[in-house]
Amino acid sequence: MSSQMIPYRHSAQYYETDQMGIIHHSNYIRWMEEARIDFLRQQGIRYSDLEASGLLSPIWEVKCQYKRMVKFEDVVAIVVSVTKYTGSRLVLSYSMRNETTGELCAEGETTSCFMNAKGKLISLKNEFPGLHILFGNLANQQEQA
Secondary structure (H helix, E strand, C coil): CCCCCCCEEEECCHHHECCCCEECCHHHHHHHHHHHHHHHHHCCCCHHHHHHCCEECCEEEEEEEECCCCECCCEEEEEEEEEEECCCEEEEEEEEEECCCCCEEEEEEEEEECEECCCCECCHHHHCHHHHHHHHHHHHHHHHC
């Protein structure tokens, strides 16, 4: 488990731009997913392993606030942190900055819930205690920061 996340880096692609030549707003949500998968990997968790073990973690809610435009070939560094963990829900925050200028481009948040393979909502404390401890520790680290 890593207590300090290495920012996820995304190089803005031409196909992600809109008619105005800036990154279309929908792509930020995709970037948050890429960063979330990378965040879990940095914690020693492969998302495909979670699914293979019968744990699903669908997005319950997503928010994104846009601050500055991102254009083709800009590199965006995305830092993910655990904002809140309840045992049945995980809230992650995302800070997306232009790697060259350091400017904040967007801030986001996702709330995930946890389900078993049958689609039933579950608590990690009961069914995946190792993950429960990990997410609890990450939430506590964020509160103390």
